[in-house]
Amino acid sequence: MADAAETEPNPARAHHDLGGIAKYMCEAVDTEPHELTEFDREVDALRQLLGMKRVMSVDELRRGIEAIQEAEYHARSYYQRWIRSIADNLLRKGVITTAELEAALANSRMCP
Amino acid sequence: MSLSETELLHAPAEALLVAIRDLLEAKGIVSTAEIAERIAITDAASPRIGAAIVARAWTDPDYRARLLANGSAAAEEMGASMRGAPPLGVLENTKSVHHLVVCTLCSCYPRAVLGYPPFWFKSAAYRARAVRDPRGVLAEWNTTLPDGVSIRIVDSTADYRWMVLPRRPLGTEDWSADRLAAIVREGDMIGVTVPSI
Amino acid sequence: MSTLAPGQIVRVRDDWPEARGPVHIRTPHYLRGRIGTIRKILGRFANPEDLAFARPAPSLTLYHVAFDPASLWGDAKAGDEILVELYESWLEEA
Numbered sequence: 381m382a383d384a385a386e387t388e389p390n391p392a393r394a395h396h397d398l399g400g401i402a403k404y405m406c407e408a409v410d411t412e413p414h415e416l417t418e419f420d421r422e423v424d425a426l427r428q429l430l431g432m433k434r435v436m437s438v439d440e441l442r443r444g445i446e447a448i449q450e451a452e453y454h455a456r457s458y459y460q461r462w463i464r465s466i467a468d469n470l471l472r473k474g475v476i477t478t479a480e481l482e483a484a485l486a487n488s489r490m491c492p
Numbered sequence: 493m494s495l496s497e498t499e500l501l502h503a504p505a506e507a508l509l510v511a512i513r514d515l516l517e518a519k520g521i522v523s524t525a526e527i528a529e530r531i532a533i534t535d536a537a538s539p540r541i542g543a544a545i546v547a548r549a550w551t552d553p554d555y556r557a558r559l560l561a562n563g564s565a566a567a568e569e570m571g572a573s574m575r576g577a578p579p580l581g582v583l584e585n586t587k588s589v590h591h592l593v594v595c596t597l598c599s600c601y602p603r604a605v606l607g608y609p610p611f612w613f614k615s616a617a618y619r620a621r622a623v624r625d626p627r628g629v630l631a632e633w634n635t636t637l638p639d640g641v642s643i644r645i646v647d648s649t650a651d652y653r654w655m656v657l658p659r660r661p662l663g664t665e666d667w668s669a670d671r672l673a674a675i676v677r678e679g680d681m682i683g684v685t686v687p688s689i
Numbered sequence: 690m691s692t693l694a695p696g697q698i699v700r701v702r703d704d705w706p707e708a709r710g711p712v713h714i715r716t717p718h719y720l721r722g723r724i725g726t727i728r729k730i731l732g733r734f735a736n737p738e739d740l741a742f743a744r745p746a747p748s749l750t751l752y753h754v755a756f757d758p759a760s761l762w763g764d765a766k767a768g769d770e771i772l773v774e775l776y777e778s779w780l781e782e783a
Contacts (some may be wrong), residue, residue: 463508
């Protein structure tokens with residue numbers, strides 16, 4: 381697939397902006413169905429409700445996902461990126477505070 | 493010692509979900525009951541809705557015309573929940589043009605008529621390759637198009653969501669809409685496969 | 690107010706706001722500076738670049754614009770095309 385006329389993408393390209401990127405041209409597409417987990421469904425539903433209640437828009441969700449560092453973006457699953465973006469947006473918008481989140485995380489770790 | 497925002501965002505995803513869910517419920521913003529209800533509603537959308545839309549378009553020329561003119565209204569006629577959903581665009585495959593839908597920037601998908609997007613649609617390989625090597629992508633599903641058929645790749649970058657109206661297979665001339673709907677798969681309505689009997 | 694018409698040749702601005710600070714852009718990198726043809730006017734929608742930061746978002750006209758993949762990548766098959774939704778703020782007459 382090498383092409384003499386190919387130019388490198390602009391270095392300013394955001395890492396999520398994947399159309400035509402050379403390193404994926406020889407990567408197989410995993411066509412297998414991967415069932416959604418309960419976690420996936422909950423995160424998806426939560427995102428929809430936050431949108432419907434005008435707490436966080438889908439555009440804000442995308443911005444938060446795109447802000448994830450490149451290595452972590454590719455290491456996280458789809459819905460793991462979503463919950464991270466939701467947390468980022470809720471903190472940024474003051475819906476929750478860092479102190480509240482820290483306390484809630486400490487509580488949730490106590491329960492298996 | 494309090495954690496920074498960065499450290500908090502690096503918490504395990506499952507823990508983040510539980511923590512956020514608990515906080516939002518305590519604040520009266522989102523309840524666990526609402527989440528359960530929303531999961532049930534979302535689970536109800538599936539490719540079966542899209543398949544019924546396609547089958548009706550194949551058997552009812554007036555519906556087909558309405559579908560191509562206003563996808564959202566026509567989808568609603570067939571039971572898709574379109575309220576609050578993005579506008580639906582329907583891409584008609586012809587003898588000479590085959591459509592392939594992708595979202596190179598994220599995963600925009602016609603969820604109201606097809607349900608949750610499949611894993612492959614959200615993958616980096618699909619998002620990167622579809623706009624540049626569409627025939628290679630189709631080959632991942634063993635789909636080959638006849639010579640003379642060009643591909644129109646539709647990159648969903650904004651407010652519309654797109655589904656493909658595939659061509660009706662030969663040999664189905666006397667089939668009922670129900671029988672036709674049963675052969676229409678999710679991939680047929682994104683363009684990675686074509687319906688066959 | 691839409692100023693571009695179906696059939697009109699346009700250029701996608703060769704601009705890279707990503708280099709200037711945090712942004713949310715819905716114009717794919719592979720189209721920046723490229724020539725395309727307006728296919729259809731899709732309607733008016735709030736600018737996602739502003740929505741993403743919870744800023745007041747003006748309505749912009751959204752167009753469906755067609756591009757020849759051979760003009761984007763050397764390894765493309767003749768006759769194919771790529772159709773992309775682009776906001777008026779990214780398009781100029783070519």
